[in-house]
Amino acid sequence: xxxxxxxxxxxxxxxxxxxxxxxxxxxxxxxxxxxxxxxxxxxxxxxxxxxxxxxxxxxxxxxxxxxxxxxxxxxxxxxxxxxxxxxxxxxxxxxxxxxxxxxxxxxxxxxxxxxxxxxxxxxxxxxxxxxxxxxxxxxxxxxxxxxxxxxxxxxxxxxxxxxxxxxxxxxxxxxxxxxxxxxxxxxxxxxxxxxxxxxxxxxxxxxxxxxxxxxxxxxxxxxxxxxxxxxxxxxxxxxxxx
Amino acid sequence: xxxxxxxxxxxxxxxxxxxxxxxxxxxxxxxxxxxxxxxxxxxxxxxxxxxxxxxxxxxxxxxxxxxxxxxxxxxxxxxxxxxxxxxxxxxxxxxxxxxxxxxxxxxxxxxxxxxxxxxxxxxxxxxxxxxxxxxxxxxxxxxxxxxxxxxxxxxxxxxxxxxxxxxxxxxxxxxxxxxxxxxxxxxxxxxxxxxxxxxxxxxxxxxxxxxxxxxxxxxxxxxxxxxxxxxxxxxxxxxxxx
Numbered sequence: 001x002x003x004x005x006x007x008x009x010x011x012x013x014x015x016x017x018x019x020x021x022x023x024x025x026x027x028x029x030x031x032x033x034x035x036x037x038x039x040x041x042x043x044x045x046x047x048x049x050x051x052x053x054x055x056x057x058x059x060x061x062x063x064x065x066x067x068x069x070x071x072x073x074x075x076x077x078x079x080x081x082x083x084x085x086x087x088x089x090x091x092x093x094x095x096x097x098x099x100x101x102x103x104x105x106x107x108x109x110x111x112x113x114x115x116x117x118x119x120x121x122x123x124x125x126x127x128x129x130x131x132x133x134x135x136x137x138x139x140x141x142x143x144x145x146x147x148x149x150x151x152x153x154x155x156x157x158x159x160x161x162x163x164x165x166x167x168x169x170x171x172x173x174x175x176x177x178x179x180x181x182x183x184x185x186x187x188x189x190x191x192x193x194x195x196x197x198x199x200x201x202x203x204x205x206x207x208x209x210x211x212x213x214x215x216x217x218x219x220x221x222x223x224x225x226x227x228x229x230x231x232x233x234x235x236x237x238x239x240x241x242x
Numbered sequence: 243x244x245x246x247x248x249x250x251x252x253x254x255x256x257x258x259x260x261x262x263x264x265x266x267x268x269x270x271x272x273x274x275x276x277x278x279x280x281x282x283x284x285x286x287x288x289x290x291x292x293x294x295x296x297x298x299x300x301x302x303x304x305x306x307x308x309x310x311x312x313x314x315x316x317x318x319x320x321x322x323x324x325x326x327x328x329x330x331x332x333x334x335x336x337x338x339x340x341x342x343x344x345x346x347x348x349x350x351x352x353x354x355x356x357x358x359x360x361x362x363x364x365x366x367x368x369x370x371x372x373x374x375x376x377x378x379x380x381x382x383x384x385x386x387x388x389x390x391x392x393x394x395x396x397x398x399x400x401x402x403x404x405x406x407x408x409x410x411x412x413x414x415x416x417x418x419x420x421x422x423x424x425x426x427x428x429x430x431x432x433x434x435x436x437x438x439x440x441x442x443x444x445x446x447x448x449x450x451x452x453x454x455x456x457x458x459x460x461x462x463x464x465x466x467x468x469x470x471x472x473x474x475x476x477x478x479x480x481x482x483x484x
Binding site: 010012013015016017018019020021022024025101102104106109112116121123124126127131134135136138139140141142143144145147148149150152155159163166167 | 252254255257258259260261262263264266267343344345346347348351354358363365366367368369370372373374376377378380381382383384385386387388389390391392393394396397401405408409
């Protein structure tokens, strides 16, 4: 018997219309879908694809504690990989739903590292939050020979400062509770007027604004700061976009 | 009269199935499309969307000399912006086709900076070559709290070396004729076995392989080197993927 294929499918940043045509087709035709889910609420990945998951599809939620400190929950992924592996071994494909892109800070790698040596695996890239946030701020992310550095917000002050100083274009991911600290660092570097803030990009609850206008003490996990040191014409305020 | 909207539409890395649903819909319904084109061949952007551009659509090719040194051809974009501006002023939308993502090292910014202050402008983000290449190498690009640095290949040796040394995950764009030099630098850093090479990602002529196996003296413009210093399990050879 031919084993099924594990598809790691990027869903894009949140707006279902930003799914790729390939993702749309794979999910619409899926017999089995798997996705990460928090232990106390809705799966973000599933919510992006909800309208096109066939009602008959078997769903395998991978319930992981959402506290960053304990992530990844290795045992949870090992168990999920066993369940998914049984489906694949029976000859059925599994479509793993991934927010953004499967290989860009994604939890899909925990399935991938457990299953890709044993089963055919295909990665379907997706639109990342990186370019979605730039689009929503209506500011180019990078141009010409810019160096872009992507920095996780939880890193320590000194490292974040050094990396901002060294690059022309900067994206800080996973802002969350680090928002006031990051804002202070960026202000200290004299770059506050070069920084934009986006949370929940492309979703109905989206916020996109100059970082200087952000007053909240904390941001959701899905939030980002973009800094561009170059061209004044690209600076804030952002253009309006529909 | 209401002005038309300028849509900057990301087409993804090359496979038309990696267009977003939104891009697909906008292009299929377009009355006017614009795209960059070389002075001696087919437009890559147009080729990605070719099957869905309505035969009745007016096409505005922006013919730019492809020699990197002379890019951007400011006069060409100024003239194109005038032509597109007239269409927008007449109340008709214009769909600008962009390889990858419009704001990720894209030439769309030359239209954007000329038109976005005068007309409504919406950016539709696309799948970048960055995650498409990671998908085709079947290796995660970044995970956990990795810092990712994206480096244009034309930068000088010292800068490239310093930036590779400073990051955990590295993407080198625009490899082209810099391939032998970049390979030498990466070898010198002892990272050759951590590096993957991709050209024409997701297209029929794609090549994706360990950098150590690349023997060519030059690469096409659309080529990339990915380096990941971490997890041995993610190292080469890449998994097969269909």
